Amino acid sequence: MNKTSTAAAVLVVGTLALAGCTDNTTQASADGAISVVSTDDACNVSTDTTAGGTIKFDVKNEGSAVTEFYLLAEDGLRIVGEVENIGPGVTRDLVVMAPQGKYFTACKPGMVGDGIRAAFTVNEAADGQEVSADRAALQKNATDQYAAYVKDQNEQLVRGTEKFADAFASGDEELAKSLYAPTRMHWERIEPVAESFGDLDPILDAREADLEDGEDFTGWHRAEKDLWAPKGYTKMTESEREKIATKMVEDTKELYTRTQSLEFTPDQLANGAKELLDEVATGKVTGEEETFSHTDLWDFQANLEGAKIAYEDLQPLLVGTDDALDEELKTNFAALQKQLDAYREGDGFKYYQDLSDAQIKELASGVDALSEPLSKLTAAVVK
Numbered sequence: 333m334n335k336t337s338t339a340a341a342v343l344v345v346g347t348l349a350l351a352g353c354t355d356n357t358t359q360a361s362a363d364g365a366i367s368v369v370s371t372d373d374a375c376n377v378s379t380d381t382t383a384g385g386t387i388k389f390d391v392k393n394e395g396s397a398v399t400e401f402y403l404l405a406e407d408g409l410r411i412v413g414e415v416e417n418i419g420p421g422v423t424r425d426l427v428v429m430a431p432q433g434k435y436f437t438a439c440k441p442g443m444v445g446d447g448i449r450a451a452f453t454v455n456e457a458a459d460g461q462e463v464s465a466d467r468a469a470l471q472k473n474a475t476d477q478y479a480a481y482v483k484d485q486n487e488q489l490v491r492g493t494e495k496f497a498d499a500f501a502s503g504d505e506e507l508a509k510s511l512y513a514p515t516r517m518h519w520e521r522i523e524p525v526a527e528s529f530g531d532l533d534p535i536l537d538a539r540e541a542d543l544e545d546g547e548d549f550t551g552w553h554r555a556e557k558d559l560w561a562p563k564g565y566t567k568m569t570e571s572e573r574e575k576i577a578t579k580m581v582e583d584t585k586e587l588y589t590r591t592q593s594l595e596f597t598p599d600q601l602a603n604g605a606k607e608l609l610d611e612v613a614t615g616k617v618t619g620e621e622e623t624f625s626h627t628d629l630w631d632f633q634a635n636l637e638g639a640k641i642a643y644e645d646l647q648p649l650l651v652g653t654d655d656a657l658d659e660e661l662k663t664n665f666a667a668l669q670k671q672l673d674a675y676r677e678g679d680g681f682k683y684y685q686d687l688s689d690a691q692i693k694e695l696a697s698g699v700d701a702l703s704e705p706l707s708k709l710t711a712a713v714v715k
Contacts, residue, residue: 366378366390398443474645482591486588501574551576557624627683629680664705
C-alpha cells in the first residue's frame with residue numbers, strides 16, 4: 333500500500349488554511365473538466381464550485397516531484413476520489429460522481445505532508461445529469477453487490493485478525509506467521525475502503541518507513557517486523573505483543589462497524605479498482621509493502637481480486653455502451669492473473685526476494701497493461 337497517501341486523509345478541518353490553495357485564474361478544460369495545476373508549493377484549481385453529478389478534474393503536475401490530488405468530504409477525513417502518482421509534467425484525470433454539498437480539494441506535492449487544501453462546493457445537479465431508470469437500476473445493483481462484498485471481507489478480516497492476534501500475543505510465532513499473509517488479504521481486497529477511514533488506516537497498516545517523527549509504529553507491520561525480525565532488532569516483550577495484538581483487534585472491529593452502513597457510487601467502485609492497481613504498481617510489485625516478511629505477492633493477488641470484483645460488479649453497465657473496453661478489461665485481467673499464477677507455491681506464493689529482476693519487470697508490465705484500460709472505467713460507467 334502507498335502509505336504516503338494516507339496522511340492526506342487523516343487531517344482535521346482545522347489544518348485547511350494552507351498557502352497557495354486556490355488560484356481561480358486557471359482555465360477549465362475544453363471538455364468542461366476542472367483544471368488543476370499542482371506545483372511544489374501550490375494547488376491551483378480553476379474553480380471552487382461546480383454542479384453536482386459527474387465531475388471531472390484534469391490534474392497536471394508542473395512541480396518537480398510526484399504529486400497526488402484528492403477530493404475530500406466535508407469532514408476532511410473521507411476520501412471521495414483520488415488520483416495518485418502523478419509524475420512531473422504528467423496530466424491525469426479524476427472522474428467522480430458527487431452530490432450537492434461541501435468538499436475540499438487537495439494537492440500533495442512529493443506525496444508527503446498535510447497537502448495543500450481549499451474549500452470546494454458542489455451545487456445542484458445540472459440539467460441532463462439525471463440517469464435513466466434502467467441504467468440507474470444497473471448502477472444500484474452494482475453498488476449493492478459491492479457493499480455486500482465489503483461487509484463480507486470485513487467480517488472475515490475480524491475473524492482472521494482475532495486468530496492472528498491470539499497467536500502473536502501468546503508467542504506462537506509459527507502459527508502467527510502462517511496466518512499473517514492470508515489474513516491481510518481481506519484487508520488488501522478492500523484497501524481503498526479501509527484507507528478512506530483516515531484515522532484507522534495509519535494505525536493498522538502504516539509501514540515503518542512512512543512514519544513521521546513521533547508517530548507510533550503499530551498494527552500489522554509492527555507485528556510483521558517482530559515475527560520476521562531483522563538483524564539487530566530487539567524482540568518485543570510479552571506485554572508489548574499483547575498491547576499490539578489487543579489494539580489490532582479493537583481497531584479492526586471498529587473498521588467493521590463503520591463499514592456496515594457504507595453506501596457506494598459507481599465512480600467509487602471504478603476509481604477504487606484503479607487505486608488497487610496503483611497500489612500494486614507502487615508497493616507490491618516493488619517489494620516495498622512487506623519489508624520483513626516478503627509476502628508481497630499475497631497482497632498483489634488480493635489487490636487484483638478486489639479490482640476485478642469492482643469491475644465485474646460494474647460490467648453490466650459496459651454492455652452495449654463500451655463493449656471494446658469490456659473485452660479489453662476481461663483479457664487483461666486474465667493475462668495478469670496468469671502471470672501471477674506462475675509464482676504460486678502450495679496455498680500461497682513465492683516470497684518476493686525469490687523473484688528475479690526480469691520476473692519483477694514482467695509483472696510490472698502486466699500491471700501497466702491492465703491499468704491503462706482500467707483508468708477508462710469510471711468515465712464509461714457514470715455516463
